[in-house]
Amino acid sequence: MVHAVRLWTLLSATFSCALATEVMLGRTKIIGLDSPQFKQEFFGGIPFASPPVGDLRFRPPIAKFTLDGPSLSATNFSASCVQAGLPFSEISENCLTLNVFRPAGVSSKSELPVMVFIYGGGFVAGQSSIMNGTGLVSRSIARGTPIVFVSLNYRLGPLGFPLGDEAARNGLLNLGLHDQLVALKWVHANIHAFGGDPKKVAVSDREFPFAPVLDGPGGLIPDYPTKRVARGAGGKLPFLSGTVLDEGTSFTPQTLVGVTQAEAFGISLFSPSPAGTSALQTAVQNTLAQYSDDPADGCPYFTGNDTFGLDPEYKRTAAFVTDIGFLSLRRWFGRAAAARGALVHSYMFTDPQPENPPQIGITHASELPYVFGGTPAGNPGAPQLSEQMMDYWISFATSLDPNDGKGSERPKWEPYTPSKEFNHANLTMIADEFHISQTEFNDKNHFRLAIIALCVVPRW
Numbered sequence: 001m002v003h004a005v006r007l008w009t010l011l012s013a014t015f016s017c018a019l020a021t022e023v024m025l026g027r028t029k030i031i032g033l034d035s036p037q038f039k040q041e042f043f044g045g046i047p048f049a050s051p052p053v054g055d056l057r058f059r060p061p062i063a064k065f066t067l068d069g070p071s072l073s074a075t076n077f078s079a080s081c082v083q084a085g086l087p088f089s090e091i092s093e094n095c096l097t098l099n100v101f102r103p104a105g106v107s108s109k110s111e112l113p114v115m116v117f118i119y120g121g122g123f124v125a126g127q128s129s130i131m132n133g134t135g136l137v138s139r140s141i142a143r144g145t146p147i148v149f150v151s152l153n154y155r156l157g158p159l160g161f162p163l164g165d166e167a168a169r170n171g172l173l174n175l176g177l178h179d180q181l182v183a184l185k186w187v188h189a190n191i192h193a194f195g196g197d198p199k200k201v202a203v204s205d206r207e208f209p210f211a212p213v214l215d216g217p218g219g220l221i222p223d224y225p226t227k228r229v230a231r232g233a234g235g236k237l238p239f240l241s242g243t244v245l246d247e248g249t250s251f252t253p254q255t256l257v258g259v260t261q262a263e264a265f266g267i268s269l270f271s272p273s274p275a276g277t278s279a280l281q282t283a284v285q286n287t288l289a290q291y292s293d294d295p296a297d298g299c300p301y302f303t304g305n306d307t308f309g310l311d312p313e314y315k316r317t318a319a320f321v322t323d324i325g326f327l328s329l330r331r332w333f334g335r336a337a338a339a340r341g342a343l344v345h346s347y348m349f350t351d352p353q354p355e356n357p358p359q360i361g362i363t364h365a366s367e368l369p370y371v372f373g374g375t376p377a378g379n380p381g382a383p384q385l386s387e388q389m390m391d392y393w394i395s396f397a398t399s400l401d402p403n404d405g406k407g408s409e410r411p412k413w414e415p416y417t418p419s420k421e422f423n424h425a426n427l428t429m430i431a432d433e434f435h436i437s438q439t440e441f442n443d444k445n446h447f448r449l450a451i452i453a454l455c456v457v458p459r460w
Helices: 002-015 134-142 165-169 175-194 225-230 247-251 258-269 277-288 313-339 382-399 436-449
Strands: 019-025 028-035 040-047 071-073 097-103 112-118 148-152 196-205 239-244 344-349 421-423 428-430
Touching: 019 175, 040 134, 097 134, 097 175, 112 175, 112 382, 134 148, 134 382, 148 175, 175 196, 196 382, 225 313, 239 313, 247 313, 258 277, 258 313, 277 313, 313 344, 313 436
Parallel strands: 028 071, 112 148, 112 196, 239 344, 344 421
Antiparallel strands: 019 028, 028 040, 040 097, 097 148, 421 428
């Protein structure tokens, strides 16, 4: 996302001129960077697990709550985990590290709330460095509710999510999720040294929902979350969850032509299915049938009959992917949690993205740069909206309520009900009914399609 990269370029230039700062973790001195301009300090590339190489490759992470040696240089991010699309010089198997941004002048007695960001990317791509925490920490200081911000790396692709019977028999599925859990345990064990409160840790996870694989009885993912939630799992933890208007455009091939290719693509998203190939094909065909082939009804939404030079099936398929991969899940989990008394705050993000190509519209993760203080250059109202969104998120992290009244003037974000969700463009409560007939159809079939959703959940 262009505006996110621009923000990081600016902030990294600032840190390049920063001074040294230190934190003692056990017997190790961690040397980070002090940035007086932002009144905060940065510690990057801190190992939270042993390097997953050699005999530890394709193994669950070995937690590393203490460090080796008298000192650790933590003045930059570590290499990202192995993935396609990045230069070899920027990736490494030795990547299980995390980063800490904190206000200057805090101590181990400060006990500040902690925000942990876990990148998405479909479990095949992602970098802890791409969403810089400087803006959030600066905003938290300015509004009088300072936080500590943490981001982390986890293994991706076949190194993090190996597939097959052998991996399943040996309990080696979802290694990347095990990495995330060990990183969170590290935060609980050590964040006090950086001024954080281990009892007040909120986790933000914007993950693509198709990839996790069941570990089997007693494993990390013993059953489909839809089934577990229906049985009462999850308790009444408060959470924020949301979707953007045109989620599916980023994941729909623009080369797609005709109904046959649309069905084949839909089947590929959920293969292999525990229901079997024939049942999956029928489910995809029946679900696609719920969507009009009129381009005016397709995604990106509200773009009329414009097909952007693509086959009309692109817009219909993108609508299918938006609903079945994102909107249906957010709506189902939100309603299920709210029905049992959990405090849920849900949003639909619709702010225009003039820097995006028109065929992708307001696509997946468009709201994240706003939360981190970066906005599209061609949208004059975006900076104010970004400030308000940062305040909502920081307020939730510090009080479990996005409406603490501090910082920017902003409307009340009311708790979610089927008739009330938040529109993160004009900051008004709207009825949660967009594509309601399609998502209700999807709800009746979500067990068969075996979809998994992750939300923004506090670990308090």
